[in-house]
Amino acid sequence: MVVFSALLYLFFDGRQFWLEEVKPYLSQQANTASKPDSQTDSSYTKVQSRTPQKQADQYTHQARGDHQHALRRFGRCQPHVGERVKYRVEQGIYTWVDSNGVTNYSDQKPARGAKTYQPRSSRVLDYFDLEISGQTISNQFKNTLSSRLNAIFRGYTGIVGLKAMRKVTLRIQVLPSRGLYERTVKAYGGEPSGTAGVYFGTKNTAFVEQTSYEATMQTAIHEAVHAINQAVIGFSPRWLNEGLAEYFETVEVSMQVGEVKPNNHIAKSGYIKGQVLRPSQLIGAEDTWQSSDPATLYRSSWAFVHFLMSSSHGKQSLKALMLQEQKEPCSSLDYANVKRVLNGSYPNMQSAYAMFLNAQAKPQRL
Template identity: 20%
Template sequence: MDRRTLRLLTLFLVLFSTGAQADIFQWQDASGKLHFGDRPPEGAQTKTITPNISPQLKDLEIHVKRQDFTLTGDLQQHTLDNIRHIYQRYRRDFGLDLHGTAEVNVFLIEKQDDFQQWMVERIGSSSRHYAGVFIPATNEVAVWKWAENEQQVAQTILHESSHVLLYQLSPSAPVWLQEGLAQYFQTLETQPDGRQRISALPDAQKRIQTWVEQQRLITLRQYLSLDDAQWRKMAHQLNAIPYTVAWATTAFLMSKPVGRSILRQLLQDLEKNHQRPTLQRIDHLYPGGLSRLEYDFFRWAQSDMTPHWY
């Protein structure tokens, strides 16, 4: 097939894939010239080459189910838009949910007592320590207006929405990655030029750098070897440490192409083979292995941790 014929075929495939599916035929005229179209001449010998067209991708569905308060100015709409940007990052960076089936149902609750009651109705218990919560079974995110600084409330909405999205797209992702990505994406901000900026979490950055200076930071080899039950036990006993290291590990990997590639591969392993991340797998994927990973991580932890741009 010559280049002109190939271009014509490509054009027909594009044209017919944008609308309702129709039969596309191939035939030759008396001079042997190849033609493509949906209306071949009467009596022509044809070959049907109708492409197998996939359903069009659907956008993420976001439903605000309850709205006791509204974030002022453009902040609320920007926050909802940023949930979509997080979803796109999951799709583009990690190749998750190529059929666009995810949704987020948002509940904005003004008073803490009402938020507590909402939690009791959903899961049978509550905690006054929570600013927000997500319910994987129903793709629900609930946040109460816990801070005067509305940007902090918006970050909580993004944090919980990230959890809901990843649970839909990769429900078996390890807890450290679930929490790390939620913290990472909660600072996402869209700039006037349309780019997204993700900044370091100031408190987490300060803790990590202090622990590095004092040589108190758990090694990544120890941290990444924890299973979900061990991680939760550590979170219950040591509170800030597992959450902070989850953010730092994820932010470090997202700061460089090779790190994003590794996270993508780990999530794809889960998606395709139900293979959970192991030290051996990470050692194999990271150039130079775990020793180099720890070296690079500690160097990054002592840096300025400049914002990431997308």
Template identity: 25%
Template sequence: MKDTPRFWLTFALLFALSIAGAIWLNKGTDARLFAPLISLFDRVEHFLAEVFLEDAPTLTGPDVVHGQQASDIRDSASPHSLHTHTALADDHTANDHQVCGRPPTKGRTDTGTVLVYKWEDENGRTHMADKPPPNRIANVTDISGNKRDFTYQILTTAVELPINFQGQIHAGSKRMYDTWHFFLGEKNLRQSRITLKIIDQRQFDAVRAREWPNSKPVAGFYMPSRNEAFVRYDSSRPDRALATSFHEISHLITASHLGPTAPWLTEGLAEYFETMDVSSQSGTIKPNTQHLRRLSSSSVPSLGDFLRQDRLQWNGPKRDLNYATAWSLMHFLMQGAPGMYAIKEVIEGAHAHSCKPFSAVSALDKAYPGGLLKLEGDWRKWLAANEATEHQT
């Protein structure tokens, strides 16, 4: 495909339009006059991903998982729950240290780059520039044609995914990487290889019984040693599989960049991205109403005690409350300054100490103006006022 005249003609036209747009638009420029160009970016981004991805996204048939017998294990999770978690210490993120032994992935700066940042201001106006905006997480497009964010595969067996599922996974993964672009900057990001295995209940139970024979039912899990995420698929609720996929992809990206990570941080990010609604090539992070209900009817732990939990404590009797608390803290911090910059500073520190001892709690205490005491007051006030809003990314 890449050697055809049609390909090169398409690439040349899009590249010329992209360069022209990048030259014309300076930081903060109102892009309404360039709406056709913006629309073009949105329509062709997924196409370009398919063309330039070194490992093209793949949907495979029923030969992905072999030789597995049906299990009698059944999911006992609440039917309205988007995502359930194991109660064991060896759950889907406890072995993040395994990523430290993997060969390094390719750096995003290993190839040329021509970046365009697109965002909406507080008045709903769309802007494009060649530099990131302040206090915004922009949509980052590499118009050089080099896909440096991630490669991915979607492997299926015994399930038929909705026609738009693959596009949503790609767009959602890109939105997560745009956020990580804000966290770490261009030079520190690495390519991640995302492998999703989406399988039916019987196959999923068999895999889980083999990998974690004593675990409780889950909707999905990530295996750092193989860099694979398994997602259970229910044809009556494809939205659950999508939410679980976003959750596990977040774990994969976090582990790839940070290695072992405090539960509140890695689970907070995963819960935050889990509720993402992808429309075209944009994303909306929605408040998790289930977590809000749980928090309103529970005694929320002190922030210090919550942040200092290890994985075994996390998966204790208050496991569900821990996930809800992690989501609320992350959603609060990511709503804007100063919280989003505090998380950025924590992640920068964790990245600098990847696979080395690092206190995310101390880093957060230093990063948030006024420390943990001020953060807890602001966060609890936000919770009490029920001020969780949608975030655009």
């Protein structure tokens, strides 16, 4: 009776717990192992995750095109396709971001032989070739989005290091009505059903449905992170691509310092709400993503990335995985290679993740 009461408390409190014995981390699952050349979509979508909770399981997924085929067709599938980030100089002051993602200011160059990067005048973003358009969005929205993306870029740099970063080209178009959003996405060959934003990597363009101020902001950030992912690491597993986008989309900036808050996936008590897949299940879901519950997949992807970003061991694991992806931008790491990288950099990840899921999710500074 005591055990039953405790389980009821945990259930209504929104906390996650595993009743079964913890299985060996990343155990082989032959029926779910993804393949390097598996077919996936040519666009990245943001599901409408801010609908009422009772509708969370009602999303539908449509058939997608072959992302790798689209990359080859438009010539995007090339190593080191992006331009490396360089320092900039204005009025004799040099500015650059170091390998820890920290912005540095000095009257001296950061290194010998480095090339200057002179930003366009009055541009808020130094490291993005960014264009934001929309009939009804304000300058405040544009400036806030730019500030948050700058913070995300610094945080992203802190993961992979400055040498691995690439300059990102992105056009974000905010569409004022659902009807216009659906017609535009369809005109580009995409499927708008169940989404609030779509990023077309081969076009460097993201379309976002305008809803509330903060929801539109988060969707725009989500699609921008997809653009960063493609420019920096290329083609990647869905859980990694969507996990990074979900993680960064709730960033807030104060005094030029970014902080990621886990607002979208936690209950009022601070614990993660809803089902979360084990890492082996999540990584093995690559080939079944379109037929699985999207709410669970997005939540699980966010939770795993948030977990990795919560410790030095986790960040090193994430860095190793992303740098390995960068070596082969035209293909995605398969199940076996993800297992090898994560096991090699974080041997006790399974038990650490179980503890993370049963604790309150904390905000993280970038």
